[in-house]
Amino acid sequence: MITSQSIKQTYDRFSSLYDLVFKPWLGFGRNRAVELLSPSPGARVLEIGVGTGLSLEHYPPDVEVLGFDYSFGMLKESQAKAKEQSHCPVNLMQMDAQSMAFADNSFDYLMSAYVLTVVPDPRKAVSEMFRVARPGAKVVIINYICSKNKLMGIIEDIFHPVFARLGLFTLKHDLPGLLKQHGAKDIRIEPTSFLRLHHIVSFTVPA
Numbered sequence: 001m002i003t004s005q006s007i008k009q010t011y012d013r014f015s016s017l018y019d020l021v022f023k024p025w026l027g028f029g030r031n032r033a034v035e036l037l038s039p040s041p042g043a044r045v046l047e048i049g050v051g052t053g054l055s056l057e058h059y060p061p062d063v064e065v066l067g068f069d070y071s072f073g074m075l076k077e078s079q080a081k082a083k084e085q086s087h088c089p090v091n092l093m094q095m096d097a098q099s100m101a102f103a104d105n106s107f108d109y110l111m112s113a114y115v116l117t118v119v120p121d122p123r124k125a126v127s128e129m130f131r132v133a134r135p136g137a138k139v140v141i142i143n144y145i146c147s148k149n150k151l152m153g154i155i156e157d158i159f160h161p162v163f164a165r166l167g168l169f170t171l172k173h174d175l176p177g178l179l180k181q182h183g184a185k186d187i188r189i190e191p192t193s194f195l196r197l198h199h200i201v202s203f204t205v206p207a
């Protein structure tokens with residue numbers, strides 16, 4: 001079972017190896033995600049599950065990024081990238097995506113890459129995103145979403161309980177359905193990552 005504690009332990013333990021494994025594997029979407037987010041000059045962007053900070057180099061110099069993650073190990077890595085590779089000011093903090101310590105309607109731009117699959121309760125995390133986003137805010141999420149392909153559906157059914165039990169990640173995500181329940185507007189979905197297994201989902205928070 002995936003718990004916040006199991007996730008934290010896993011990422012704390014492997015934070016120094018993360019880039020080696022996941023930079024090439026998941027490297028495709030981050031640049032495009034920031035391009036789709038297209039934050040206006042002076043904007044403050046919230047990045048949820050910032051990890052080792054692989055997205056930080058893609059933000060333009062005239063925005064400010066507030067990034068958080070549950071794992072201190074990952075935050076240590078992102079701190080180094082914030083100093084060495086980022087072109088804009090970056091503030092980092094430890095926080096749980098399922099209960100964010102921000103007031104309602106705080107952000108105009110939100111980004112989250114490859115995170116919802118490893119959050120124990122993605123529904124809570126998505127609700128939190130809508131709560132802290134201002135009406136009309138732009139949100140970009142990179143994630144695995146349930147396949148419409150029957151064969152992939154069977155593969156997901158087989159592997160989902162295995163990966164979930166190992167505390168690694170979950171595969172059953174009807175993210176577009178969940179976003180629609182929250183009234184998301186202009187939902188746009190494009191495939192990304194090696195083998196195009198993940199999708200970049202962008203949308204606008206309803207007014």
Ligand SMILES: C[S@@+](CC[C@H](N)C(=O)[O-])C[C@H]1O[C@@H](n2cnc3c(N)ncnc32)[C@H](O)[C@@H]1O
Binds near residue numbers: 048070113118
């Ligand atoms: C696959 S990594 C993705 C990291 C980064 N976004 C990237 O693009 O490489 C998943 C990240 O989500 C973080 N995470 C998992 N559960 C979380 C939670 N409940 N709250 C905040 N971050 C969480 C992990 O610590 C890890 O850094």
